[in-house]
Amino acid sequence: DQQVKQNSPSLSVQEGRISILNCDYTNSMFDYFLWYKKYPAEGPTFLISISSIKDKNEDGRFTVFLNKSAKHLSLHIVPSQPGDSAVYFCAAISTGANSKLTFGKGITLSVRP
Amino acid sequence: GAGVSQSPRYKVAKRGQDVALRCDPISGHVSLFWYQQALGQGPEFLTYFQNEAQLDKSGLPSDRFFAERPEGSVSTLKIQRTQQEDSAVYLCASSLVVGGWVEQYFGPGTRLTVT
Numbered sequence: 001d002q003q004v005k006q007n008s009p010s011l012s013v014q015e016g017r018i019s020i021l022n023c024d025y026t027n028s029m030f031d032y033f034l035w036y037k038k039y040p041a042e043g044p045t046f047l048i049s050i051s052s053i054k055d056k057n058e059d060g061r062f063t064v065f066l067n068k069s070a071k072h073l074s075l076h077i078v079p080s081q082p083g084d085s086a087v088y089f090c091a092a093i094s095t096g097a098n099s100k101l102t103f104g105k106g107i108t109l110s111v112r113p
Numbered sequence: 114g115a116g117v118s119q120s121p122r123y124k125v126a127k128r129g130q131d132v133a134l135r136c137d138p139i140s141g142h143v144s145l146f147w148y149q150q151a152l153g154q155g156p157e158f159l160t161y162f163q164n165e166a167q168l169d170k171s172g173l174p175s176d177r178f179f180a181e182r183p184e185g186s187v188s189t190l191k192i193q194r195t196q197q198e199d200s201a202v203y204l205c206a207s208s209l210v211v212g213g214w215v216e217q218y219f220g221p222g223t224r225l226t227v228t
Binding site for chain 1: 117153154155156157158161169171172204206212214215216217218219220221222
């Protein structure tokens with residue numbers, strides 16, 4: 001039972017354009033969401049996060065949007081660069097007792113020069 | 114500075130063998146996590162340590178899996194009598210703070226292949 005779903009396994013965009021990576025969740029107890037980026041043969045690295053009390057968080061080229069009513073979040077990368085090519089994982093957590101990170105399956109982003 | 118390191122990076126085991134995977138967290142990090150990442154999947158939580166105390170082992174898939182962190186620093190994940198379904202990348206992460214779920218630094222992982 002996937003509580004965090006990344007339904008598109010891959011995305012290809014042209015350099016300079018916007019990349020939009022989507023994530024859906026089913027557990028309404030989740031109150032904090034994170035995006036991780038992973039290069040081959042490396043561990044995931046934290047990219048950006050958002051609390052459920054916000055609907056947007058921006059950090060440079062990266063913006064995460066949260067729509068709680070739809071249980072949906074998205075990561076926007078503008079402008080996309082070839083170095084952004086990686087696997088992106090959406091993760092969620094309920095920040096209470098016995099909480100743990102739940103990850104989606106990941107999306108492979110390819111940015112074409 | 115040094116990040117989280119894991120060894121070995123690759124391990125091939127014959128079915129039924131025991132394996133031990135090592136994690137060296139960032140110095141001073143209180144929290145340590147182990148995850149299992151099967152091919153095409155996201156990381157799945159296995160267990161959590163706060164210093165030397167194993168506070169959550171709810172994600173360990175069977176009693177063949179055992180983890181320890183005896184001195185609150187280095188951790189070892191041991192898998193006994195390996196099975197083919199144990200083939201995965203095993204990720205270790207550490208965090209400076211107690212809990213630290215949202216401030217984890219991941220190691221590169223150990224890719225285990227059981228033949």
